[in-house]
Amino acid sequence: MLAIVKSTALFGLTGQVVQVEVDVSNGLPSFDLVGLPDMACRESRDRVRAAMKNSGFEFPARRITVNLAPADLRKEGPLYDLPIAVGILVATGQLEQSAVDRYVFLGELSLNGQVRGVAGVLPNVLAAREQDLRAVVVPRDNAAEAALAREVEVYPVESLGQLTRFLRGEEQISPYEVDPLLLLNRGGNGADMADVRGQAAVRRALEVAAAGGHNLLMIGPPGSGKTMLARRLPGILPDLTFEEALEITKIYSLAGLLKPGEPLVTQRPFRSPHHSASAVGLIGGGRHPRPGEISLAHHGVLFLDELPEFHRDVLEALRQPLEDGVVTISRVSGAVTYPASLMLVAAANPCPCGFLGDPARECTCTPYQVQRYLGRISGPLLDRIDIHLEVPRVDYEDLAGREPGEPSSEIKKRVERARNIQRQRFGPGGTSCNARMTPAQVRRFCSLSREARSLLASVFRRLNLSARSHDRMLKVARTIADLEGSEVIEAAHLAEAVQYRSLEARYWPG
Ligand SMILES: Nc1ncnc2c1ncn2[C@@H]1O[C@H](COP(=O)(O)OP(=O)(O)OP(=O)(O)O)[C@@H](O)[C@H]1O
Ligand SMILES: [Mg+2]
Ligand SMILES: [Zn+2]
Incomplete structure (x- = not known):
């Protein structure tokens, strides 16, 4: 029968x-x-x-x-x-x-x-x-x-x-x-920006990155707090909506990574794969295709510590998903697509020994070693990272001081306000944040004051920017203006955005 x-x-x-x-x-x-x-x-x-x-x-x-x-x-x-x-x-x-x-x-x-x-x-x-x-x-x-x-x-x-x-x-x-909505309303994950002493400029850059969804590269000596800062980024991003939480949960379910007693993923993911990770582990795929780290970081943060140590093919494979927010994996039976809309946070030492430019310790690397080290980060990948940031070692006075930093909950409020402006600007569906603007949207939404325009012209010539860098800079300036609630991008907003690309000339000349 x-x-x-x-x-x-x-x-x-x-x-x-x-x-x-x-x-x-x-x-x-x-x-x-x-x-x-x-x-x-x-x-x-x-x-x-x-x-x-x-x-x-x-x-x-x-x-x-x-x-x-x-x-x-x-x-x-x-x-x-x-x-x-x-x-x-x-x-x-x-x-x-x-x-x-x-x-x-x-x-x-x-x-x-x-x-x-x-x-x-x-x-x-x-x-x-x-x-x-x-x-x-x-x-x-x-x-x-x-x-x-x-x-x-x-x-x-x-x-x-x-x-x-x-x-x-x-x-x-x-x-x-x-009741899924009941599951959603659960508290933070502990790692708070209040733990970070001093580092005002770095904290500010993190806030800008969060407000516009910009990828971020931190360069600094060992122990300067790069890892500590990256871990605190999910906590200043806006709370997940139920739909976002469900999307993430589907991916974790498929990967068999849901924790018992936690059916819904309610925190933005933070993934930090080791630099020895394979392309399959990072991007996804394999004989029994699994979502990779970039999909497990969907709606959250992918932290690549010691970026220059990652395999070259792995970094190259990252480029397309970073651009598209999805990753396509081809298989014998046809291609599957997983979501991978994430913020990339990368960290690197300035040189193999770590102390290049350090006021207190001498760098022991040869110029050739230095160049080869950072040269492993290819131009096209660098171009997809809107904010380049130097993280100096924290001052002893700041570290020893009792003064806690501003808590994540306060920073998050400003980030959410800036994100609301963006949501209204782009309307429902489509572009989600400034970092994901199309070239046409950059032209339409990044109107500069007269002063800002002439600053841009001189910077463009001085730094010899590519068209892509030019757009990236405008996107970051747009976010800085949004944090201030300003419709027009003023010279001061643009000047801050320019700073976030100034390491390029120092570390990747030519
Ligand atoms: N601004 C700071 N405020 C408070 N503690 C800090 C600060 N910066 C660093 N620390 C302390 O130093 C420790 C080392 O920082 P962290 O591991 O983040 O450095 P790192 O830049 O990632 O170093 P590495 O290059 O070796 O990976 C942290 O765990 C933290 O305790
Ligand atoms: Mg570290
Ligand atoms: Zn060195």
């Missing part, structure tokens, strides 16, 4: 419904699984057989064929254990077909019949909802994330036995419910 059970499959972050067709017929005992299953999926056969036997069900000594349709879509991971087991129970008359029709099933089985959590439940449940399937059976461990999909009944199960009793009407399971 033929049984049909519903499940879902993902392609990138989007998905579609999968029909699990199970046929049990007379013949030599066998168990075939077809329909483009990957390795983890093929191993379902062994898990399902053991789980059914150990849960006290009859496992048919007949010919079993399981087809995952449509057959042209790759089925990944162990999440089809549950629908396959249910299909066999229906095909052998241990469950009624009509009892399973309305549900979508997702879950891995352990050999003793327990239902194990799997990665990617939230995007799978959203895919089901898109097809108007509004009842899903998921592992208990994934119930909270599944329930983030609104208007879907989520039935958490612990074991195949419990599920079967539920489907036979012998046991009640009440749908799992969460």
